[in-house]
Every structure is written in C-alpha cells, then in structure tokens.
Amino acid sequence: MSFLAPSLLLGLIAAGLPWLIHLIGRRKARPVQFAAMELLMRAERQVSARRRLRDALLLITRTATAAALPLIFAKPFTEAPSDLPAAASLPQSAVIVLDDSASLRRRVGGGVLFDAARARARALAVHFAAESDVALVLASEGTPTPIGEPSSDRGRLLATLDAVSCSARPADFGAALRRAAQILGSSERKDRRIYLITDMQATGWEGGDGLPGPVGLDVVVLDVSDGAAWDNRAVVALAAEPTADAGERGVAVVAEIANYADTPATNLGVTLRLDGAAVARGFVDVPAAGRAKKRFVHTLTAKGGGGVGASASGGGDGARSSDGGSHVRVEVAIDGDSFPLDDVRAASAFGSRGLRALVINGDARTVRTEDETFFLETALRASGSGLTVTTALPDDLDGRALGDFAAVFIANVAQPSTDLADDLVGYVESGGGLFISVGDRVDADVWNQRLGRILPQPFGLRRTAAAAPGPTAEAEAETVDTRPAERLAPIDRRHPMLTSFPARGEGLASARFFRFLLLDPVPEAPQRRVILRYENGAPALVEADVGRGRVMVLSTTVDRDWTDLPIRPGFLPLIQEAARRLSGAPAREAASASPVGQPREIEIESDDQRVEVTRPDGSLRVVGRESLAGRKAVVFTETDQPGFYGVRAAGSSGQLAARPEASFVVNLDPRESDTARLPADRRPDRKPAAAGETTAPRRRVELWHALGAALIAFILVESLLTLRRPLPG
Secondary structure: OEEOOHHHHHHHHHHHHHHHHHHHHOOOOOOOOOOOHHHHHHHHHHHHHHHHHHHHHHHHHHHHHHHHHHHHHOOEEEEEEOOOOOOOOOOOEEEEEEOOOHHHHOEEOOEEHHHHHHHHHHHHHHHOOOOOEEEEEEOEOOOOOOEEEEEOOHHHHHHHHHHOOOOOOOEOHHHHHHHHHHHHHOOOOOOEEEEEEEOOEOOOOOOOOOOOOOOOEEEEEEEOOOOOOOOOEEEEEEEEEEOHHHOOOEEEEEEEEEEOOOOOEEEEEEEEEEOOEEEEEEEEEEOOOOEEEEEEEEEEEOOOOOOOOOOOOOOOOEEEEEOOOOEEEEEEEEOOOOOHHHOEEEEEEEOHHHHEEEEEEOOOOOOHHHOOOHHHHHHHOOOOOOOEEEEEOHHHOOOOOHHHOOEEEEEOOOOOOHHHHHHHHHHHHOOOEEEEEOOOOOOHHHHHHHHOOOOOOOEEEEEEOOOOOOHHHHHHOOOOOOOOOEOEOOOOOOOHHHOOOOOOOOOOOOOOEOEEEEEOOOOOOOOEEEEEEEOOOOEEEEEEEEOOEEEEEEOOOOOOOOEOHHHOOOHHHHHHHHHHHHHOOOOHHHHOOEEOOOOEEEEOOOOOOEEEEEOOOOOEEEEOHHHHOOOOEEEEOOOOOOEEEEEEEEOOOOOEEEOOOOOEEEEOOHHHHOOOEOOHHHOOOOEEOHHHOEEOOEEEEEOHHHHHHHHHHHHHHHHHHOOOOOOOO
C-alpha cells in the first residue's frame, strides 16, 4: 500500500488519545468491609463481563475512528494487475487511440464490436478529471486525426466520438502510437498516458511494438473483445482473366477462400455474380486453418443494345452470361458469418475477344529457338496472359483482315509492301494497336516513306555498342559476357505499362543492348511518349497515339541478335502489358483491385474536360477542367469503400461517356480477416521486467473511499455503545 500524502500520517498519534482518556478515567474501587455489599457484589459479578466487553469495544471503535481520519487525508492506494485504465483522480494529459479498422465491423451479440469500442471510449472520456487534457487518434491506416491537440473540452470529445464511424481500412498501430506520443511530447503534465482501445487483432502491429515516445509515457490497452476468440471465413483473393477454354469471350474466375477457424468448413456455399446478378453457385471444403480455391468458367456473349446483363445457363462451375461490352463486374460471395465485410470480393473481367494478337515474322528460321519471334510468341502465349496468338509471314497476309485482331506485332520485317502499309495505317487510325520491333533486315528509308504517317519517330541509323557475339560468347551470354553494352536508364513507373515493375526496374535493368536503331528526333507532342530510354538518352521503347489507335516502336530486336532482353525476367511482363495496352484492355495493374484506402491513378485523355468517379455507395466525385489541365493522370484518394468505382469522362464535345478501362475495384485488405490475436509479450503495455520477464499493466486502486465508509461505520457503532441504558442483570 502507498500514500499520496504520507506526511499526514502523523495524525495517527491522535489514535492514542482514546487509550489515554480511558486510563485516566478508569475508576479504582476501594475495598470496604460492609456486609450488605455481599448481596450487591453477587449481582455485579454477573454483569461485569458484559461491561468489560462494552468498554473494550468502545475503546477499539474510538481508536479506529481517530486513526481513520489521517489515513483518509493521506489518500492511501494500492496497485493491482488489470487491463482497465487507472482511475485518474489527478489531472493528466491523455490520448485515446480508438481502433476503427475493418475487423471491428464484425458482429458480436446483437451489435457491432466497434459500438462497444466507442462506448468504452465515451466512458473513459467521462471518467477523466475535469482538468485533464485529452486528444483522439484513430488507428486505421491513413485516417486523419479527429482531435490532434489535447483539450479539456469534454463536449467536443464526446461529439467527435459520436461522429466517428468504423472504416474498412487496415490498422496501423505503429503510426497511431507514434502520433499519440508526438501529441503528448509537448505536454508538461507529469501524468501522460495513451489509452488504446482495440480488439487485440495481431494485424497492424508491424512496427508498432513496444512503448513509443518519451520516457514516462504510459500505454494502457483496453481489449473490447474481452479475450474472446472468433471464427472467420473469408474470400482473400480473386482473379478474373480471359481464357480460351470457353471460347473467344471466355472468362475464368478463381477465388481463394481462407478458413481461420480450428474446425473445417464443409460444403461452404460459393456464389458467382456478374454485374450484380448471381449466375453460378458451387460448394467448397476448406480445411481448418487452411485455404482452398474455387474456379468458375463463363462465356460472355454479345447482346443487342448497350446494356449489360447476366443470365445463368446451367450451374456449378459453368454458366453463360450476356454482356454488351468486354468489361464485366465480377463478385464472388461465400455463405455469411459474423464478419460480412470479407465474405465478398470483387474484380473486373475483360473478355478474350479484345486480346487476339497477330504476329508478323520478318525473319523466320528453321530452328525454332533461333526464329525471330520465338521469345515474343512465348511471352504472348504465357500462362495468365489470356491472349490468342496467330503467326504469319509478310507474304501470307494477302486478304487477311487486320480488324479481326486487337494488336499486331511486326518483328524485323525488311520492307512492308504498299498494300500492307496502307492496311496498317487504316488499322491503326481506326483503333488498332501496332507493335514494331527492328533488326538487321529493316530498311529504314522504306519504313519512313511508307509508314512515316503513323511512326512515333522516324527510323534513323543503327548504333553498335559491341560486336556481335561469336560462337563462344553465344554459349556464355546467359551468364558471363564482358562485352561493352548499352543499358536502360531508370524506369519511370508513372507510365501505366511500368506500374507493376519494382521501383528500381528489376528485370529490365540487367538487360544489355549490343545494337539498336536510333530514332530521329521530333518535336515534343502530348500524343507521343517515351516509355523506356537507354542510358545515353536514346529512346528504347516509344509510343504514339494515332487516330483512335496506338503504335509502339522497340528500337532493338525481340530475339537475341541485338540484345539479351528476351531472356531477362522483365521481358515477359513488358510484352504482355504492351499487348494489353495496344488491345485497349487495361494494364494488369489497372485491372487489378486496390486495397481499401490506397490512392488510385486514373489515366486521362488529352482533351478530357471533366472526369466523374462513382463510388460503391452511389456518391459522385467530380474532377473539373482546372485539375485536368496539362496532366496525363489524376490521383483519386477517396477509396475507403470496398466495391466498384465507375469512371466517366467528357471530352471537348462535353458528352459524358463511360471509361470501363479506367474503372477500378477496391477490396478489403485480407490481413483484416485473420483472427490471430496479438501475443502478450508484444503488447505495448507489457513493460520489460527483470531477467527478461514481463509484467502485466497495473491500475491504481484508491483505498480512502473504503476508509471513509469505515469511519462512518465506526461513528455509528460508537454511538450505539454509548447509549445510556441499563445493562441486563
């Protein structure tokens, strides 16, 4: 037991006064021999025992009353292990860190867990001393701080707590605790505490371990889940890719389902929805603490009109839907549980009709690995690309309709015929995508003469950085090659094709270029963009918008004659992203879903005057002309709702039109579905003790209230004992 005012314990000296008074006032009987007293002494002996007991009780009561007063004034207290906050009778500076992450949106009993967390925060706010200064910080990632400066205004704090809602963002306790420590760092009060109200989920503690901030800062953790475990099943991943398994417009949807319970989930229902309509349902068994995948295959069929509909044909893993375009909103839902937010996951699907590619081989070889387009075709046909590839020689194109293909790749063609050149110009201007790679056979003058109208830059001279490899060097080229070579400059990840590459361009940075074609300089234009450059500044990959289509030029080969790029890890994703961009399908990064709260970059056209984004709840966000001027993309930050975000844009005509390739999906961070609790040794309120042990947080238990009640009881007992009434005898 401890005391807040130990000096007042000197008042305990007064506890001896009743004993002194008792001794002074005690009467001593003088023996007198009187025969008549014998009768009285016989009665006295019968009641003397009761009188002595009353006197003793009266002495003890008066002594306890005298001792209780200084003890009360000294304010004794003790400490007990507890997860409850200290009873703050003295003024303090405090920060309430309220966990508003997605996991608190799960249902508990008849309500939502976040409601219990907010009620705990309100009770804590009312509990503080009137002089205390309190701030409020939310623990979800990227959420603004509601009250960033300590304030004694309780009305404002309570009103802010009432207005706070639970987000769908993941938790970031490290950032929240650092922010709280920063707020308390300027406080001059002796008592400074952080009150963290959370469900103790382990997610979000990466970088949040330990006690943050200056010395003397306490952290008190309030577990609103009361340590109760919860079972959960969630759709943690969803992929929707074109597939040829179901025809030209086939789409394969693969959902990954996790079971965080200790018991297996058998016959768990899984429903596939396209554009909001359920088209297929199946069942899956998920082992305890394990994962399983469910695959659906569908065919998107054209339907008259511009609407998008969906109708089921059959069940289980196959169905047929109707779609007026290639863009489909896909959702996979499982049977509901206490956390419905992760029972549904969304994605965008694009039918394979828009991903047919034609490869024109200008230098065919009998040895397959030496063929000009071997690596190109391998990359285009790689698993997951969703591309249907057709290969042809330049002389075999007579009468072939280029409009049947969304992208055309031309590799080392010497001289395009006049007819082919005219077809390519018309194809690009009408909306097609063209990819051109060069080589030893290319006649730059003929290309400039016949296709200069659509080339991003005219072809120039060849440049040699190193001699062509000989037989020995060829054998060693994959591992050791000391020949001088040109390399790529650091990539600019702002281009949509490069967003999925690492920041340092791993996979491309290691590529060596022994020969390449210089491109003649042209004036800067918004419709022309250099995607990749060599270290000497010359363009390596350049694109231009021509009419309604797009053209890309790679200034080296797609085989190993001039470069080792085809055997580098970055070649496959580079070619696949180029094919998707040329075909009009969104890049893999654009088609993928974003986590809740992460900014999304929306690519805009040069003549866009207005961009509208419709959020999942139907609310509209508008980006006006002033914000679009001179920009190639806008960053949309209000992605705090899971679901589909539709994008529309208006050009110079002022007519709003849907941009399905710019629309995107936002999904819950799968980490929020994990039910694992934070281990006790990682809690910030577990301070290190001797020999590596940990101690639980302790709260102060005030004892003077009990002493006050005891004082009142002593006074009442003393009053009863001093009543003047005859003793029974």
